[in-house]
Amino acid sequence: MRIAVLRFPGSNCELDTLYVLRRVLGVDADLVWHEAFDRSGYDAVILPGGFSYGDYLRAGTIAAHSPAMGEVRSMADEGKPVIGICNGFQILTEAGLLPGALLRNEGLNFVCRWVSLRVESNKSALTWLLPKGAIIRLPIAHAEGRYVNERRAIKELWRNGQVILTYVDESGKPTPGANPNGSMDNIAGICNEWGNVVGLMPHPERGSERILSPFGSEDGLMLFESMISFKDGRDGRCGSI
Amino acid sequence: MAKDPEGETIERDLIHRGGYDSIRAVRSGKYLRMLVKAEDPGRAKEIVMRMCNELRLFNPVVHSCSVSVKSGGGKGGRG
Numbered sequence: 001m002r003i004a005v006l007r008f009p010g011s012n013c014e015l016d017t018l019y020v021l022r023r024v025l026g027v028d029a030d031l032v033w034h035e036a037f038d039r040s041g042y043d044a045v046i047l048p049g050g051f052s053y054g055d056y057l058r059a060g061t062i063a064a065h066s067p068a069m070g071e072v073r074s075m076a077d078e079g080k081p082v083i084g085i086c087n088g089f090q091i092l093t094e095a096g097l098l099p100g101a102l103l104r105n106e107g108l109n110f111v112c113r114w115v116s117l118r119v120e121s122n123k124s125a126l127t128w129l130l131p132k133g134a135i136i137r138l139p140i141a142h143a144e145g146r147y148v149n150e151r152r153a154i155k156e157l158w159r160n161g162q163v164i165l166t167y168v169d170e171s172g173k174p175t176p177g178a179n180p181n182g183s184m185d186n187i188a189g190i191c192n193e194w195g196n197v198v199g200l201m202p203h204p205e206r207g208s209e210r211i212l213s214p215f216g217s218e219d220g221l222m223l224f225e226s227m228i229s230f231k232d233g234r235d236g237r238c239g240s241i
Numbered sequence: 242m243a244k245d246p247e248g249e250t251i252e253r254d255l256i257h258r259g260g261y262d263s264i265r266a267v268r269s270g271k272y273l274r275m276l277v278k279a280e281d282p283g284r285a286k287e288i289v290m291r292m293c294n295e296l297r298l299f300n301p302v303v304h305s306c307s308v309s310v311k312s313g314g315g316k317g318g319r320g
Contacts (some may be wrong), residue, residue, distance in 0.1 A: 057271070057298065065296065094297065101303045106246050148243045148303050182244065 001228055003029040003041040003047035004012070006072075006088075009011070013085065021046075024208055025224055037068040043070055044125075044227060047088030049141070049203060059102065059119040059144040060090030069095050080229045081125040082197045086142055089189070089199030093179040098190055098199045100149035106182025107140070112141040115180055116216060117188055117202060118168045121161035124191035125230040136165075136171050136219035138202035139182060140188075145201040147183040151172070153164045154184055163225035165189035165200055177187045243303040245269055273298070282310040 001019055007014045008218070014031055021029035030042075035089030039045070049167055050061035063069075069091075075095055076082045084092035092098045105111055119134040150158070157163050165188040169178040174186035181201075189200030235239050245268050249277035279285035289308050294300060296297040 020315065058300070061297070095302070096297070099302075101243075101300045103243060103303060104247060108246050108250065146244075150302065153302075182246070 001027050001043050002041055003027060004032045004037065004039070004045045005029055006032055006034050006037060006045060006047050006068055007053035008034045008047075008050070008066060008068075008091075010052040011048050011050035011087070013087075013155055013205060016203075017046055017048045017134065018087070020205045020208045020220070020224060027228060032068075034063070034066045036067040037071050039071040039075050042075070042080075044083065045075055047072070047082075047084040047091050048205075049086030049088060052087055052091065055144070058067065058090075058094065060087060060092075063087075063091045064094035064096075073097065073213055076197045077195060078190070079196050081230055082109055083126060083227060084197075084199040085203060086140075086145075086201055089201055090144060092197065092199045096215050097197050098192060099153055100147055100190070101190065102144050102201070103146045103148050104144050105146055105180070110141070110143040110237075111145070111180045112139070112181070114139045114168060114207075115188070115202060116168050116172075116178065117165045118172055118174070119164065120166055121164045121191075123161040123180040123195040124164045124189075125192075125196050125227050126189070126198045126200070127164050128195070128230055129226040130222055133172075135168065136212055136222070137206040137213065137215050137217045138220055142181070142207075145183065147150075147181075147201075149184065149188040149198040151184075157187075157190055159184075160193060162191050162193065163187055163189075164191055164198065165176065165202070167190075272303075280310045285312075286310045 005014050005018050090102045117136050119130045122128045166174045166186040167178045168187050169175045179186045191198045204223040210216045210218035247269040256264045256304050263316040277285040
């Protein structure tokens with residue numbers, strides 16, 4: 001298993017992601033400049049968080065036209081895990097690899113805090129090892145994380161098991177108070193129909209070590225572990241569990 | 242139509258607070274001004290519209306896009 005972590009101008013979570021992959025999980029991972037990305041030899045690719053191109057025009061729009069995205073699109077077509085975290089999620093939606101849009105937070109503020117999330121589907125590369133209904137804790141840090149799509153399209157996502165994570169309260173309910181950004185249906189993460197292309201606003205790389213968590217949690221690790229075994233065990237396709 | 246908290250805040254806390262109650266809705270957005278080399282204004286509009294769609298300068302799920310032309314703008318023209 002070899003994973004590419006892309007770096008765009010303005011990425012700022014790529015080193016944290018690389019650290020978790022290499023040092024915490026012990027997998028082979030490379031930091032790859034977006035203009036030099038060649039997918040051969042890679043089993044998965046991660047688009048990390050940050051502010052690619054300064055969020056000019058809209059978060060993720062300019063990076064969505066980066067030369068790397070042709071390779072990313074090919075990996076998506078090959079069924080390999082393509083994971084977008086935060087700004088990476090924004091890039092994947094802007095590139096049309098995931099449906100919908102991520103708009104300015106409803107409260108207009110940058111929101112940086114730990115949230116509780118419920119696993120709504122284990123169809124995706126990031127969640128297939130987790131039981132449906134599990135509550136995990138991860139931090140978020142974004143200004144443009146309000147997931148929006150046509151109501152009909154969101155129904156379709158739910159029906160297909162493509163809504164993978166929602167923001168919930170302590171008791172596991174997706175209440176308005178637990179929604180940090182005004183996302184429709186409290187959506188925090190989605191995947192494509194195959195489950196191999198995944199985008200999420202929370203940062204699993206910041207929630208993968210007990211020492212970093214106010215709750216002593218390391219839930220982010222389970223997501224990365226899912227991604228690693230998704231390729232190995234599933235030939236890049238999801239099966240329903 | 243996607244909720245526009247920036248537009249709502251401008252409407253509520255600036256416009257209505259300033260006494261302009263007749264303003265019924267405000268949507269915020271982006272404005273890009275371009276200088277286009279083309280034979281005529283119609284052609285310029287066509288080029289820009291095609292580009293906006295092709296390069297997804299707007300996300301059709303949540304945005305709408307309109308293009309207007311001013312001919313002979315020279316160095317960037319006027320807004």
